[in-house]
Amino acid sequence: MGKDLYTRYPQSAKQVFDEADEALGGNLVKLIFEGQQSKLKLTENAQPAILTTSIAILRVLEHELDFDVAKACTYALGHSLGEYTALVATKSISLTDAVKLVRLRGEAMTKAVADRQGQTAMSALVVRGDHLPELEYSMDEIRASLPPGELVELANINSTFQVVISGTSKGVDEASRILQRKGFAARAVDLPVSAPFHCSLMQEAANAMEEALKTVEIKKPIVDIVSNVTAKPYSNPEEIASLLVQQVTSTVEWNRSIDYCKKQDIDEFLCFGPGKVLANLLKKEYPLDKIRSITTADDIDGLYDELKLKIDNSVSRTQENSSK
Structure with a gap:
Protein backbone atom coordinates (compact mmCIF):
# COMPACT_ATOMS: atom_id res chain seq x y z
CA MET A 1 0.00 0.00 0.00
CA ALA A 112 -13.17 1.19 24.90
CA VAL A 113 -14.43 -2.38 24.40
CA ALA A 114 -11.44 -4.34 25.72
CA ASP A 115 -13.49 -5.71 28.65
CA ARG A 116 -16.19 -7.13 26.36
CA GLN A 117 -13.94 -10.01 25.21
CA GLY A 118 -14.94 -9.86 21.58
CA GLN A 119 -18.70 -9.75 22.21
CA THR A 120 -19.19 -6.86 19.79
CA ALA A 121 -19.81 -6.74 16.06
CA MET A 122 -20.43 -4.68 12.94
CA SER A 123 -22.45 -5.84 9.97
CA ALA A 124 -23.08 -4.36 6.53
CA LEU A 125 -26.65 -4.60 5.25
CA VAL A 126 -27.88 -4.42 1.68
CA VAL A 127 -30.99 -2.24 1.73
CA ARG A 128 -33.94 -3.45 -0.34
CA GLY A 129 -35.51 -1.07 -2.82
CA ASP A 130 -36.48 2.29 -1.33
CA HIS A 131 -36.73 0.99 2.22
CA LEU A 132 -33.95 3.08 3.81
CA PRO A 133 -36.40 5.35 5.74
CA GLU A 134 -38.28 2.31 7.09
CA LEU A 135 -35.01 0.63 8.03
CA GLU A 136 -33.89 3.68 9.98
CA TYR A 137 -37.21 3.83 11.83
CA SER A 138 -37.09 0.12 12.61
CA MET A 139 -33.59 0.47 14.03
CA ASP A 140 -34.95 2.83 16.68
CA GLU A 141 -37.64 0.28 17.59
CA ILE A 142 -35.17 -2.60 17.69
CA ARG A 143 -32.76 -0.68 19.88
CA ALA A 144 -35.52 0.10 22.38
CA SER A 145 -36.63 -3.55 22.51
CA LEU A 146 -33.25 -5.11 23.30
CA PRO A 147 -32.61 -6.48 26.80
CA PRO A 148 -30.35 -4.55 29.20
CA GLY A 149 -26.69 -4.71 28.21
CA GLU A 150 -27.40 -5.30 24.52
CA LEU A 151 -27.06 -2.54 21.94
CA VAL A 152 -27.32 -1.93 18.20
CA GLU A 153 -27.09 1.37 16.32
CA LEU A 154 -26.66 2.62 12.76
CA ALA A 155 -22.94 3.16 12.33
CA ASN A 156 -22.85 4.21 8.66
CA ILE A 157 -25.48 5.16 6.12
CA ASN A 158 -23.26 4.76 3.08
CA SER A 159 -25.86 4.97 0.31
CA THR A 160 -29.52 4.33 -0.35
CA PHE A 161 -28.63 0.65 -0.74
CA GLN A 162 -26.03 0.06 2.01
CA VAL A 163 -25.86 0.67 5.75
CA VAL A 164 -23.65 -0.66 8.53
CA ILE A 165 -24.90 -1.49 12.02
CA SER A 166 -22.76 -1.67 15.13
CA GLY A 167 -23.06 -2.79 18.75
CA THR A 168 -23.01 -5.93 20.86
CA SER A 169 -22.92 -9.23 18.98
CA LYS A 170 -26.41 -10.22 20.09
CA GLY A 171 -27.80 -6.78 19.30
CA VAL A 172 -26.34 -6.78 15.78
CA ASP A 173 -27.55 -10.34 15.13
CA GLU A 174 -31.06 -9.51 16.33
CA ALA A 175 -31.27 -6.36 14.21
CA SER A 176 -30.00 -8.18 11.11
CA ARG A 177 -32.58 -10.92 11.57
CA ILE A 178 -35.51 -8.53 12.11
CA LEU A 179 -34.60 -6.20 9.24
CA GLN A 180 -34.29 -9.12 6.83
CA ARG A 181 -37.56 -10.63 8.05
CA LYS A 182 -39.34 -7.32 7.45
CA GLY A 183 -37.92 -7.16 3.95
CA PHE A 184 -35.95 -3.94 4.56
CA ALA A 185 -32.55 -5.64 4.18
CA ALA A 186 -31.63 -8.27 1.59
CA ARG A 187 -28.66 -9.73 3.41
CA ALA A 188 -26.10 -9.01 6.11
CA VAL A 189 -22.31 -9.38 5.94
CA ASP A 190 -20.29 -9.45 9.15
CA LEU A 191 -17.30 -7.10 9.06
CA PRO A 192 -13.87 -8.20 10.35
CA VAL A 193 -13.23 -5.19 12.59
CA SER A 194 -11.56 -4.87 15.98
CA ALA A 195 -14.24 -2.68 17.57
CA PRO A 196 -17.88 -1.62 17.07
CA PHE A 197 -17.21 1.80 15.55
CA HIS A 198 -19.67 4.70 15.52
CA CYS A 199 -21.97 3.61 18.32
CA GLU A 217 -4.37 23.89 16.36
CA ILE A 218 -7.35 23.80 14.00
CA LYS A 219 -7.52 26.42 11.26
CA LYS A 220 -10.31 27.41 8.91
CA PRO A 221 -10.30 24.94 5.98
CA ILE A 222 -9.42 26.45 2.60
CA VAL A 223 -12.39 24.50 1.17
CA ASP A 224 -15.69 23.80 2.94
CA ILE A 225 -15.66 20.37 4.61
CA VAL A 226 -18.92 18.45 4.87
CA SER A 227 -19.19 16.94 8.36
CA ASN A 228 -19.94 13.24 8.86
CA VAL A 229 -22.23 14.14 11.76
CA THR A 230 -24.34 16.95 10.30
CA ALA A 231 -24.01 16.20 6.56
CA LYS A 232 -23.41 19.93 6.12
CA PRO A 233 -20.27 22.07 5.93
CA TYR A 234 -18.65 23.19 9.15
CA SER A 235 -19.93 26.67 9.93
CA ASN A 236 -16.70 27.75 11.68
CA PRO A 237 -13.37 26.28 12.83
CA GLU A 238 -14.49 26.31 16.45
CA GLU A 239 -17.03 23.54 15.90
CA ILE A 240 -14.63 21.17 14.14
CA ALA A 241 -13.20 19.62 17.32
CA SER A 242 -16.66 19.17 18.83
CA LEU A 243 -17.99 17.41 15.73
CA LEU A 244 -14.91 15.17 15.51
CA VAL A 245 -15.64 14.08 19.07
CA GLN A 246 -19.30 13.44 18.25
CA GLN A 247 -18.26 11.53 15.12
CA VAL A 248 -16.73 8.74 17.25
CA THR A 249 -20.12 7.65 18.59
CA SER A 250 -22.45 9.03 15.89
CA THR A 251 -23.73 7.64 12.61
CA VAL A 252 -21.53 8.48 9.61
CA GLU A 253 -24.08 10.33 7.48
CA TRP A 254 -22.27 9.62 4.23
CA ASN A 255 -25.33 9.26 2.03
CA ARG A 256 -26.76 12.57 3.25
CA SER A 257 -23.34 14.23 2.87
CA ILE A 258 -23.17 13.20 -0.78
CA ASP A 259 -26.80 14.24 -1.20
CA TYR A 260 -25.88 17.68 0.13
CA CYS A 261 -23.19 17.97 -2.53
CA LYS A 262 -25.59 16.81 -5.23
CA LYS A 263 -28.08 19.50 -4.22
CA GLN A 264 -25.30 22.03 -4.82
CA ASP A 265 -25.01 20.72 -8.42
CA ILE A 266 -21.83 18.70 -7.84
Whole structure:
Protein backbone atom coordinates (compact mmCIF):
# COMPACT_ATOMS: atom_id res chain seq x y z
CA MET A 1 0.00 0.00 0.00
CA GLY A 2 1.62 3.20 -1.23
CA LYS A 3 5.09 1.76 -1.86
CA ASP A 4 4.87 2.58 -5.56
CA LEU A 5 4.23 6.21 -4.60
CA TYR A 6 7.06 6.20 -2.06
CA THR A 7 9.67 4.99 -4.55
CA ARG A 8 8.46 6.88 -7.62
CA TYR A 9 7.86 10.29 -6.04
CA PRO A 10 10.63 11.04 -3.50
CA GLN A 11 9.94 14.80 -3.51
CA SER A 12 6.27 14.46 -2.61
CA ALA A 13 4.97 11.06 -1.48
CA LYS A 14 8.14 9.94 0.30
CA GLN A 15 8.19 13.14 2.33
CA VAL A 16 4.65 12.46 3.54
CA PHE A 17 5.46 8.91 4.63
CA ASP A 18 8.65 10.05 6.34
CA GLU A 19 6.88 12.89 8.17
CA ALA A 20 4.16 10.57 9.44
CA ASP A 21 6.73 7.95 10.42
CA GLU A 22 8.69 10.50 12.44
CA ALA A 23 5.53 11.84 14.10
CA LEU A 24 4.71 8.36 15.41
CA GLY A 25 8.23 7.53 16.52
CA GLY A 26 9.21 5.31 13.60
CA ASN A 27 8.16 1.90 12.23
CA LEU A 28 5.00 3.11 10.43
CA VAL A 29 6.57 3.00 6.96
CA LYS A 30 8.12 -0.41 7.61
CA LEU A 31 4.79 -1.71 8.88
CA ILE A 32 2.90 -0.44 5.82
CA PHE A 33 5.36 -1.82 3.28
CA GLU A 34 6.75 -4.92 5.00
CA GLY A 35 4.67 -5.70 8.09
CA GLN A 36 2.24 -8.54 8.67
CA GLN A 37 -1.24 -7.78 7.38
CA SER A 38 -2.81 -8.86 10.67
CA LYS A 39 -0.80 -6.19 12.52
CA LEU A 40 -1.40 -3.51 9.88
CA LYS A 41 -5.16 -4.14 10.05
CA LEU A 42 -5.29 -3.32 13.77
CA THR A 43 -7.22 -0.08 13.88
CA GLU A 44 -4.49 1.84 15.73
CA ASN A 45 -2.18 1.03 12.79
CA ALA A 46 -4.67 1.04 9.92
CA GLN A 47 -5.95 4.53 10.66
CA PRO A 48 -2.59 6.39 10.43
CA ALA A 49 -1.52 4.13 7.53
CA ILE A 50 -4.61 4.94 5.45
CA LEU A 51 -4.41 8.64 6.30
CA THR A 52 -0.72 8.80 5.36
CA THR A 53 -1.19 6.97 2.06
CA SER A 54 -4.16 9.18 1.15
CA ILE A 55 -2.26 12.40 1.77
CA ALA A 56 0.75 11.02 -0.13
CA ILE A 57 -1.50 10.58 -3.17
CA LEU A 58 -2.79 14.14 -2.80
CA ARG A 59 0.73 15.56 -2.49
CA VAL A 60 1.75 13.82 -5.71
CA LEU A 61 -1.28 15.29 -7.48
CA GLU A 62 -0.30 18.72 -6.18
CA HIS A 63 3.39 18.50 -7.08
CA GLU A 64 3.25 16.53 -10.31
CA LEU A 65 -0.03 17.72 -11.84
CA ASP A 66 -0.35 21.18 -10.24
CA PHE A 67 -3.59 20.10 -8.60
CA ASP A 68 -4.89 22.86 -6.32
CA VAL A 69 -7.52 21.87 -3.76
CA ALA A 70 -8.67 25.46 -3.26
CA LYS A 71 -9.17 26.06 -6.99
CA ALA A 72 -10.39 22.64 -8.07
CA CYS A 73 -12.78 21.73 -5.27
CA THR A 74 -16.07 23.12 -4.04
CA TYR A 75 -16.25 20.72 -1.09
CA ALA A 76 -14.03 18.20 0.66
CA LEU A 77 -15.29 15.27 2.68
CA GLY A 78 -14.07 11.97 4.03
CA HIS A 79 -15.74 8.88 5.44
CA SER A 80 -15.07 8.41 9.17
CA LEU A 81 -11.24 8.35 9.40
CA GLY A 82 -11.30 10.10 6.00
CA GLU A 83 -12.63 13.25 7.64
CA TYR A 84 -9.14 13.72 9.10
CA THR A 85 -7.73 13.31 5.60
CA ALA A 86 -10.09 16.06 4.44
CA LEU A 87 -8.90 18.31 7.26
CA VAL A 88 -5.24 17.80 6.29
CA ALA A 89 -6.04 18.25 2.59
CA THR A 90 -7.69 21.60 3.30
CA LYS A 91 -4.88 22.78 5.58
CA SER A 92 -7.09 22.82 8.66
CA ILE A 93 -4.92 20.35 10.63
CA SER A 94 -1.26 19.49 10.08
CA LEU A 95 -0.29 16.01 8.93
CA THR A 96 1.79 15.51 12.08
CA ASP A 97 -1.13 16.34 14.35
CA ALA A 98 -3.55 14.28 12.28
CA VAL A 99 -1.55 11.02 12.35
CA LYS A 100 -1.08 11.39 16.11
CA LEU A 101 -4.81 11.98 16.54
CA VAL A 102 -5.87 8.97 14.48
CA ARG A 103 -3.31 6.71 16.18
CA LEU A 104 -4.86 7.74 19.50
CA ARG A 105 -8.33 7.34 18.00
CA GLY A 106 -7.59 3.77 17.00
CA GLU A 107 -6.03 2.87 20.34
CA ALA A 108 -8.92 4.44 22.25
CA MET A 109 -11.53 2.64 20.15
CA THR A 110 -9.94 -0.73 20.87
CA LYS A 111 -9.54 0.06 24.57
CA ALA A 112 -13.17 1.19 24.90
CA VAL A 113 -14.43 -2.38 24.40
CA ALA A 114 -11.44 -4.34 25.72
CA ASP A 115 -13.49 -5.71 28.65
CA ARG A 116 -16.19 -7.13 26.36
CA GLN A 117 -13.94 -10.01 25.21
CA GLY A 118 -14.94 -9.86 21.58
CA GLN A 119 -18.70 -9.75 22.21
CA THR A 120 -19.19 -6.86 19.79
CA ALA A 121 -19.81 -6.74 16.06
CA MET A 122 -20.43 -4.68 12.94
CA SER A 123 -22.45 -5.84 9.97
CA ALA A 124 -23.08 -4.36 6.53
CA LEU A 125 -26.65 -4.60 5.25
CA VAL A 126 -27.88 -4.42 1.68
CA VAL A 127 -30.99 -2.24 1.73
CA ARG A 128 -33.94 -3.45 -0.34
CA GLY A 129 -35.51 -1.07 -2.82
CA ASP A 130 -36.48 2.29 -1.33
CA HIS A 131 -36.73 0.99 2.22
CA LEU A 132 -33.95 3.08 3.81
CA PRO A 133 -36.40 5.35 5.74
CA GLU A 134 -38.28 2.31 7.09
CA LEU A 135 -35.01 0.63 8.03
CA GLU A 136 -33.89 3.68 9.98
CA TYR A 137 -37.21 3.83 11.83
CA SER A 138 -37.09 0.12 12.61
CA MET A 139 -33.59 0.47 14.03
CA ASP A 140 -34.95 2.83 16.68
CA GLU A 141 -37.64 0.28 17.59
CA ILE A 142 -35.17 -2.60 17.69
CA ARG A 143 -32.76 -0.68 19.88
CA ALA A 144 -35.52 0.10 22.38
CA SER A 145 -36.63 -3.55 22.51
CA LEU A 146 -33.25 -5.11 23.30
CA PRO A 147 -32.61 -6.48 26.80
CA PRO A 148 -30.35 -4.55 29.20
CA GLY A 149 -26.69 -4.71 28.21
CA GLU A 150 -27.40 -5.30 24.52
CA LEU A 151 -27.06 -2.54 21.94
CA VAL A 152 -27.32 -1.93 18.20
CA GLU A 153 -27.09 1.37 16.32
CA LEU A 154 -26.66 2.62 12.76
CA ALA A 155 -22.94 3.16 12.33
CA ASN A 156 -22.85 4.21 8.66
CA ILE A 157 -25.48 5.16 6.12
CA ASN A 158 -23.26 4.76 3.08
CA SER A 159 -25.86 4.97 0.31
CA THR A 160 -29.52 4.33 -0.35
CA PHE A 161 -28.63 0.65 -0.74
CA GLN A 162 -26.03 0.06 2.01
CA VAL A 163 -25.86 0.67 5.75
CA VAL A 164 -23.65 -0.66 8.53
CA ILE A 165 -24.90 -1.49 12.02
CA SER A 166 -22.76 -1.67 15.13
CA GLY A 167 -23.06 -2.79 18.75
CA THR A 168 -23.01 -5.93 20.86
CA SER A 169 -22.92 -9.23 18.98
CA LYS A 170 -26.41 -10.22 20.09
CA GLY A 171 -27.80 -6.78 19.30
CA VAL A 172 -26.34 -6.78 15.78
CA ASP A 173 -27.55 -10.34 15.13
CA GLU A 174 -31.06 -9.51 16.33
CA ALA A 175 -31.27 -6.36 14.21
CA SER A 176 -30.00 -8.18 11.11
CA ARG A 177 -32.58 -10.92 11.57
CA ILE A 178 -35.51 -8.53 12.11
CA LEU A 179 -34.60 -6.20 9.24
CA GLN A 180 -34.29 -9.12 6.83
CA ARG A 181 -37.56 -10.63 8.05
CA LYS A 182 -39.34 -7.32 7.45
CA GLY A 183 -37.92 -7.16 3.95
CA PHE A 184 -35.95 -3.94 4.56
CA ALA A 185 -32.55 -5.64 4.18
CA ALA A 186 -31.63 -8.27 1.59
CA ARG A 187 -28.66 -9.73 3.41
CA ALA A 188 -26.10 -9.01 6.11
CA VAL A 189 -22.31 -9.38 5.94
CA ASP A 190 -20.29 -9.45 9.15
CA LEU A 191 -17.30 -7.10 9.06
CA PRO A 192 -13.87 -8.20 10.35
CA VAL A 193 -13.23 -5.19 12.59
CA SER A 194 -11.56 -4.87 15.98
CA ALA A 195 -14.24 -2.68 17.57
CA PRO A 196 -17.88 -1.62 17.07
CA PHE A 197 -17.21 1.80 15.55
CA HIS A 198 -19.67 4.70 15.52
CA CYS A 199 -21.97 3.61 18.32
CA SER A 200 -22.34 4.60 21.97
CA LEU A 201 -19.99 1.80 23.06
CA MET A 202 -17.25 4.14 21.80
CA GLN A 203 -17.98 6.86 24.40
CA GLU A 204 -14.69 6.25 26.21
CA ALA A 205 -12.85 6.81 22.92
CA ALA A 206 -14.83 10.00 22.32
CA ASN A 207 -13.75 11.27 25.74
CA ALA A 208 -10.10 10.57 24.89
CA MET A 209 -10.42 12.43 21.58
CA GLU A 210 -12.03 15.40 23.28
CA GLU A 211 -8.98 15.83 25.52
CA ALA A 212 -6.50 15.31 22.67
CA LEU A 213 -8.21 17.80 20.35
CA LYS A 214 -7.86 20.53 22.96
CA THR A 215 -4.11 20.52 22.30
CA VAL A 216 -4.31 20.74 18.48
CA GLU A 217 -4.37 23.89 16.36
CA ILE A 218 -7.35 23.80 14.00
CA LYS A 219 -7.52 26.42 11.26
CA LYS A 220 -10.31 27.41 8.91
CA PRO A 221 -10.30 24.94 5.98
CA ILE A 222 -9.42 26.45 2.60
CA VAL A 223 -12.39 24.50 1.17
CA ASP A 224 -15.69 23.80 2.94
CA ILE A 225 -15.66 20.37 4.61
CA VAL A 226 -18.92 18.45 4.87
CA SER A 227 -19.19 16.94 8.36
CA ASN A 228 -19.94 13.24 8.86
CA VAL A 229 -22.23 14.14 11.76
CA THR A 230 -24.34 16.95 10.30
CA ALA A 231 -24.01 16.20 6.56
CA LYS A 232 -23.41 19.93 6.12
CA PRO A 233 -20.27 22.07 5.93
CA TYR A 234 -18.65 23.19 9.15
CA SER A 235 -19.93 26.67 9.93
CA ASN A 236 -16.70 27.75 11.68
CA PRO A 237 -13.37 26.28 12.83
CA GLU A 238 -14.49 26.31 16.45
CA GLU A 239 -17.03 23.54 15.90
CA ILE A 240 -14.63 21.17 14.14
CA ALA A 241 -13.20 19.62 17.32
CA SER A 242 -16.66 19.17 18.83
CA LEU A 243 -17.99 17.41 15.73
CA LEU A 244 -14.91 15.17 15.51
CA VAL A 245 -15.64 14.08 19.07
CA GLN A 246 -19.30 13.44 18.25
CA GLN A 247 -18.26 11.53 15.12
CA VAL A 248 -16.73 8.74 17.25
CA THR A 249 -20.12 7.65 18.59
CA SER A 250 -22.45 9.03 15.89
CA THR A 251 -23.73 7.64 12.61
CA VAL A 252 -21.53 8.48 9.61
CA GLU A 253 -24.08 10.33 7.48
CA TRP A 254 -22.27 9.62 4.23
CA ASN A 255 -25.33 9.26 2.03
CA ARG A 256 -26.76 12.57 3.25
CA SER A 257 -23.34 14.23 2.87
CA ILE A 258 -23.17 13.20 -0.78
CA ASP A 259 -26.80 14.24 -1.20
CA TYR A 260 -25.88 17.68 0.13
CA CYS A 261 -23.19 17.97 -2.53
CA LYS A 262 -25.59 16.81 -5.23
CA LYS A 263 -28.08 19.50 -4.22
CA GLN A 264 -25.30 22.03 -4.82
CA ASP A 265 -25.01 20.72 -8.42
CA ILE A 266 -21.83 18.70 -7.84
CA ASP A 267 -21.44 15.99 -10.48
CA GLU A 268 -17.69 15.36 -10.41
CA PHE A 269 -15.86 13.52 -7.63
CA LEU A 270 -12.15 12.78 -7.15
CA CYS A 271 -11.66 9.94 -4.66
CA PHE A 272 -8.12 9.37 -3.41
CA GLY A 273 -6.77 6.83 -0.96
CA PRO A 274 -5.78 3.13 -0.80
CA GLY A 275 -9.07 1.65 -1.98
CA LYS A 276 -12.04 2.18 -4.29
CA VAL A 277 -14.99 1.47 -1.98
CA LEU A 278 -16.33 5.04 -1.88
CA ALA A 279 -15.82 5.56 -5.60
CA ASN A 280 -17.72 2.34 -6.33
CA LEU A 281 -20.59 3.43 -4.07
CA LEU A 282 -20.79 6.73 -5.94
CA LYS A 283 -20.67 5.06 -9.35
CA LYS A 284 -23.55 2.79 -8.43
CA GLU A 285 -25.64 5.63 -6.96
CA TYR A 286 -24.81 8.21 -9.63
CA PRO A 287 -23.75 6.37 -12.81
CA LEU A 288 -23.87 9.52 -14.97
CA ASP A 289 -21.48 11.53 -12.75
CA LYS A 290 -17.75 11.81 -13.42
CA ILE A 291 -16.11 9.81 -10.65
CA ARG A 292 -12.39 9.17 -10.67
CA SER A 293 -10.52 6.98 -8.19
CA ILE A 294 -6.81 7.57 -7.54
CA THR A 295 -5.20 4.76 -5.54
CA THR A 296 -1.83 4.05 -7.16
CA ALA A 297 1.03 5.68 -9.05
CA ASP A 298 -0.37 4.16 -12.25
CA ASP A 299 -3.67 5.96 -11.65
CA ILE A 300 -1.76 9.22 -11.37
CA ASP A 301 0.12 8.49 -14.61
CA GLY A 302 -3.21 7.86 -16.31
CA LEU A 303 -4.56 11.16 -15.08
CA TYR A 304 -1.39 12.91 -16.28
CA ASP A 305 -1.77 11.40 -19.74
CA GLU A 306 -5.41 12.47 -19.86
CA LEU A 307 -4.61 16.05 -18.86
CA LYS A 308 -1.73 16.21 -21.34
CA LEU A 309 -4.04 15.00 -24.12
CA LYS A 310 -6.57 17.70 -23.25
CA ILE A 311 -3.85 20.37 -23.35
CA ASP A 312 -2.47 19.06 -26.65
CA ASN A 313 -5.95 19.03 -28.19
CA SER A 314 -6.60 22.54 -26.93
CA VAL A 315 -3.34 23.81 -28.41
CA SER A 316 -4.10 22.02 -31.68
CA ARG A 317 -7.53 23.63 -31.92
CA THR A 318 -6.06 27.05 -31.16
CA GLN A 319 -3.42 26.66 -33.87
CA GLU A 320 -6.08 25.48 -36.34
CA ASN A 321 -8.26 28.50 -35.63
CA SER A 322 -5.27 30.80 -35.96
CA SER A 323 -4.41 29.33 -39.38
CA LYS A 324 -7.97 30.03 -40.53
